[in-house]
Ligand SMILES: NC(=O)C1=CN([C@@H]2O[C@H](COP(=O)(O)OP(=O)(O)OC[C@H]3O[C@@H](n4cnc5c(N)ncnc54)[C@H](O)[C@@H]3O)[C@@H](O)[C@H]2O)C=CC1
């Protein structure tokens with residue numbers, strides 16, 4: 183039967199043509215109301231949207247045949263990813279389609295603001311010739327602060343470096359290597375970045391932590407005469423507070439391309455001549471729109487044909503034969519990824535995933551994706567899929583290797599990961615496939631981890647467990663299971679302890695003070 187695809191927003195014809203040439207039936211229902219879309223969606227296998235079509239759980243409930251949603255662009259914040267995943271619907275985007283256009287638009291806004299181009303042009307159209315009123319400043323030698331050093335932020339850094347700007351930035355998830363490569367001095371806190379910048383540009387996703395990230399306190403902490411640009415997402419700057427600071431002259435100019443509600447025809451900034459406002463023009467180039475159309479057509483087709491979707495932002499379903507081989511290990515691998523990242527405390531530089539015994543011939547990609555997903559799950563957008571795991575890992579500065587060994591020792595199969603200096607291995611136990619940790623930091627143990635665990639490493643000596651037990655008992659934390667591994671050659675022991683009850687920082691400090699610990703980690707799964 184012919185597969186049906188519904189397109190709900192303008193899409194360059196090239197992508198549509200390629201889908202029809204490949205035998206799909208493509209229908210256009212441009213800018214439908216919520217009700218129109220809900221009553222039309224049932225027969226469709228795929229849905230292609232831009233930013234304005236809201237795909238929420240009630241639409242997905244009506245979408246009985248839907249297998250894949252393609253977002254012709256980067257941002258998927260109009261799609262309820264979790265609801266789609268729960269229903270087994272793949273969500274994919276075209277993450278590289280418009281990032282160059284977005285970075286170039288950012289540069290255009292920076293330059294336009296620095297040289298008063300919109301106001302000067304408007305005055306010329308009114309028949310005036312006012313050179314002295316539009317004295318500008320050079321970008322050269324000025325400090326540009328970039329918040330968010332992902333795809334667009336990185337491209338802006340490269341372009342601003344060519345203008346001779348000093349680059350500083352803030353992005354808790356950007357690796358030091360990436361920052362070094364981009365020539366950006368990274369700061370953990372916003373304060374020093376705000377205090378130094380002559381120009382500030384944001385390239386952040388819209389999340390709970392970035393909405394309103396720039397308000398009155400942040401604007402007050404900036405240099406007098408600062409220039410601000412937001413070509414990312416509306417809502418990152420608090421517009422009312424921003425207008426107050428523009429009115430007071432603290433902010434010399436502001437350029438905004440993206441608004442909290444679009445279309446936007448009125449905002450607190452509309453009255454200011456030194457506020458440059460563009461109607462979400464960042465992606466509006468022939469090149470970006472053409473890429474968005476052709477790339478999304480290719481990914482949607484891959485999804486409909488059961489192939490791996492390279493840009494899936496939620497896990498695409500594994501083909502049954504792959505699932506049979508490795509599916510039960512997905513949960514264990516997510517758990518190990520989370521455990522390793524909690525022990526490490528930062529994003530690893532290198533990650534090795536080794537499949538042993540019965541898994542030796544299996545494709546490691548889905549398990550690598552699961553390890554990364556467990557370890558980097560702070561990314562609200564962009565879950566790892568088997569197809570994108572390596573490339574997303576490298577974006578985060580993680581170099582990935584996979585290996586297989588035939589010998590799994592006393593187990594039928596196992597997976598071992600090494601994230602920088604942290605090693606952890608797991609096997610599955612019984613018909614329920616319960617994950618058991620069989621090695622941690624080189625210590626041989628055998629334990630099924632609970633929601634909260636404490637891991638102690640210390641120089642082995644009698645009485646240690648007693649001291650630990652007493653402190654936890656006093657804190658009303660109950661030890662439910664425990665395993666001890668030793669390294670006799672180093673006289674060291676590692677205790678993996680599952681606990682119930684609250685183990686606060688104060689209790690951890692007491693434990694650290696009471697015995698001579700090499701390490702103590704609290705792990706929450
Ligand atoms: N107007 C336009 O045409 C386009 C807009 N966008 C928007 O621009 C933004 C950036 O897009 P990409 O670079 O593709 O995304 P990305 O995901 O590659 O990069 C976002 C970066 O922000 C960082 N980040 C997340 N939370 C943060 C926080 N609280 N503080 C500091 N850094 C944080 C992440 O670590 C990541 O490095 C997104 O909001 C996207 O929606 C993207 C493409 C085109």
Ligand SMILES: O=C(O)C(=O)COP(=O)(O)O
Nearest residue numbers: 233254255256257280465
């Ligand atoms: O992809 C994005 O995030 C963009 O903002 C690009 O614009 P669009 O939403 O595709 O019109």
